[in-house]
Amino acid sequence: MNSKPLLEVNKLNIRYQTQDGEIHAVADVSFEVFSNEVFGIAGESGCGKSTLIKGIMRLLPENAKIDASTIKYKDQDIDCMRESVFREEVLWKQISLVPQSAMNSLNPVYKVGEQIVEAIQAHTSQGKKEARERVAELFDVVGLQSELMDSFPHEFSGGMRQRAMIAMALAIDPGLIVMDEPTTGLDVLVQERILRRIREIRKQIRSSIILITHDIAVIAEMSDRIAVMYGGRIMEQAKSLDLFESPCHPYTLGLKNAFPSINNLDQELISIPGSPPSLLGLQVGCPFEARCPFSSERCKNDIPEVVVKEKFHEVSCFRHMDAPELREHATKLSTWHY
Amino acid sequence: MSDVAHKTWYQIFFRSISEHYQIIHRNLLGRIGFWVIIFFLFVAILAPWLAPHEPWEMQYDSEGNFASLQMPSWEFPAGTTHLGYDLLSQLILATRTTLIIGAVSGLISILIGANIGLISGYYGGKLDEVLMRFTDILYGMPFLPFVIVLIALFGRKLEFVILAIALIIWRTSARVIRAQTIAIKQRQFIVAARARGCSDFRIIYRHILPNVLPLLLLYTSFNIAWSIITEASASFLGFGDGETISWGGMLYELWLSGKTRVAWWWFASPSLCIILLVTSLVFVSRAYEEVANPRLRKR
Numbered sequence: 001m002n003s004k005p006l007l008e009v010n011k012l013n014i015r016y017q018t019q020d021g022e023i024h025a026v027a028d029v030s031f032e033v034f035s036n037e038v039f040g041i042a043g044e045s046g047c048g049k050s051t052l053i054k055g056i057m058r059l060l061p062e063n064a065k066i067d068a069s070t071i072k073y074k075d076q077d078i079d080c081m082r083e084s085v086f087r088e089e090v091l092w093k094q095i096s097l098v099p100q101s102a103m104n105s106l107n108p109v110y111k112v113g114e115q116i117v118e119a120i121q122a123h124t125s126q127g128k129k130e131a132r133e134r135v136a137e138l139f140d141v142v143g144l145q146s147e148l149m150d151s152f153p154h155e156f157s158g159g160m161r162q163r164a165m166i167a168m169a170l171a172i173d174p175g176l177i178v179m180d181e182p183t184t185g186l187d188v189l190v191q192e193r194i195l196r197r198i199r200e201i202r203k204q205i206r207s208s209i210i211l212i213t214h215d216i217a218v219i220a221e222m223s224d225r226i227a228v229m230y231g232g233r234i235m236e237q238a239k240s241l242d243l244f245e246s247p248c249h250p251y252t253l254g255l256k257n258a259f260p261s262i263n264n265l266d267q268e269l270i271s272i273p274g275s276p277p278s279l280l281g282l283q284v285g286c287p288f289e290a291r292c293p294f295s296s297e298r299c300k301n302d303i304p305e306v307v308v309k310e311k312f313h314e315v316s317c318f319r320h321m322d323a324p325e326l327r328e329h330a331t332k333l334s335t336w337h338y
Numbered sequence: 339m340s341d342v343a344h345k346t347w348y349q350i351f352f353r354s355i356s357e358h359y360q361i362i363h364r365n366l367l368g369r370i371g372f373w374v375i376i377f378f379l380f381v382a383i384l385a386p387w388l389a390p391h392e393p394w395e396m397q398y399d400s401e402g403n404f405a406s407l408q409m410p411s412w413e414f415p416a417g418t419t420h421l422g423y424d425l426l427s428q429l430i431l432a433t434r435t436t437l438i439i440g441a442v443s444g445l446i447s448i449l450i451g452a453n454i455g456l457i458s459g460y461y462g463g464k465l466d467e468v469l470m471r472f473t474d475i476l477y478g479m480p481f482l483p484f485v486i487v488l489i490a491l492f493g494r495k496l497e498f499v500i501l502a503i504a505l506i507i508w509r510t511s512a513r514v515i516r517a518q519t520i521a522i523k524q525r526q527f528i529v530a531a532r533a534r535g536c537s538d539f540r541i542i543y544r545h546i547l548p549n550v551l552p553l554l555l556l557y558t559s560f561n562i563a564w565s566i567i568t569e570a571s572a573s574f575l576g577f578g579d580g581e582t583i584s585w586g587g588m589l590y591e592l593w594l595s596g597k598t599r600v601a602w603w604w605f606a607s608p609s610l611c612i613i614l615l616v617t618s619l620v621f622v623s624r625a626y627e628e629v630a631n632p633r634l635r636k637r
Contacts, residue, residue: 059532062463091535105530109548119534168534
């Protein structure tokens, strides 16, 4: 994990041009994903998680403008790559995606197996028979019976479709698999089964995973490192354990309060009052400032720099030095709801 | 598991043919339409052998009298014209012309319409703007006069009649397919296909096309039906190919003869044929929607 990063994103900005003005959906995001790790991106709806990933994979609509100082995959600059080269060499071969609402991501007119065969044949020179064998193998990995490959998507349940999409993402051993909300929209039991499956797959393959979700519980359980996003920026980034044991950013503290802890079931959950900021127009100050109980005048006017607290622990907050004190205050209801 | 892969191509071919037939067969109207079309196809192919007489040959009845304007009878099942031509023979031979015109210009027009619709809908932006404004211009053209002018310019030959019809009839299909393409383009599985690294070409023809297929089939049969009607109208106005005989052309000759009020049989048979064929086409295409939408199939 200390070696060279697999994916390196540096100061990525994504802006949507709309009739009402510019929306700065992703601002100055930098992160790295190392090989053989699960990197979680957490944040509430609309914070730019999916836009970030789609930006890297070039799946955004035409009104989105992307600029980044670097996006590197295995030391190769994938940002400046020609469209056709990117499509053939990077997409799926190197980076694959389990899209959001993967349940609707299968073409209703083709058999499930055929669609995975298509994905395999588009990037390799395998014959149909070989590809079908591979699909059977993949179905086995994700826990589907291989006979099901000749079924249509509508004959599958939501969980089965989800697993089929994961099978498709694994098809040609990509170095990096992006899972965008892989468990959203599934019932709790199926969710658990899918997560267990992903964990088992992790043991079998060498690929890294970027896991995007708004579910802190899922991300805490699955990830090696976590980035917490808010208002298009990464607020805090750390190894999972560090993030939950010594969070430094008020937003992370607030998130932690809002989820039940298994050690302390009696603890009252505290929500973060207010709602996420509008990203329309020019952003001044910290995006969390309006909801932050610890904000000061400075937070209104300046955007805090990213500070490296220790190795793999980065935070962008002016008061990161006061973290122990904030942690103490943050557990009290009166701090948030006064 | 891999039984599909191991079957020879003709086994798969015949299985899919029978599968498609069963789908049409389940629907009563589709079944009727299917057999009517098969019947007309059969007639068209065997026309020269089926026709009892030459189409432009004066007939005499069994008593040796000149058979002018005879009502349908055993001898002349569809009656005769004022010049004593056998209408049944004319109908049979006209089936061939009409089917050729319908099929060829119907198919050319759907080919143009589908491609313009798909490309325009998928790419959007400037290309969409240009293609759709061009379609709008065609919409501004009065349909029949435009066809007539084209035929008058090119000449009254079968090929030009077909071309003239095809060149204008694609406009509706292009519009409808574009709208459907835009709707399907937004669906999640298209994004997923793009993430898989599919090229635009592949997405358009492999992922979007099958999803607009029900509409495409419907409009193919509409286009065929419209071509047949247009050809009949143009022929009726005297702009058909004078060398060949068509159902519209038969009506034109009735008009020229001035016997419209007398010879109802002369008017009835070609009209009935047109109505029957056009309706059958629509019935079949309705039944066929199920093919492209597996969810509608009964399990």
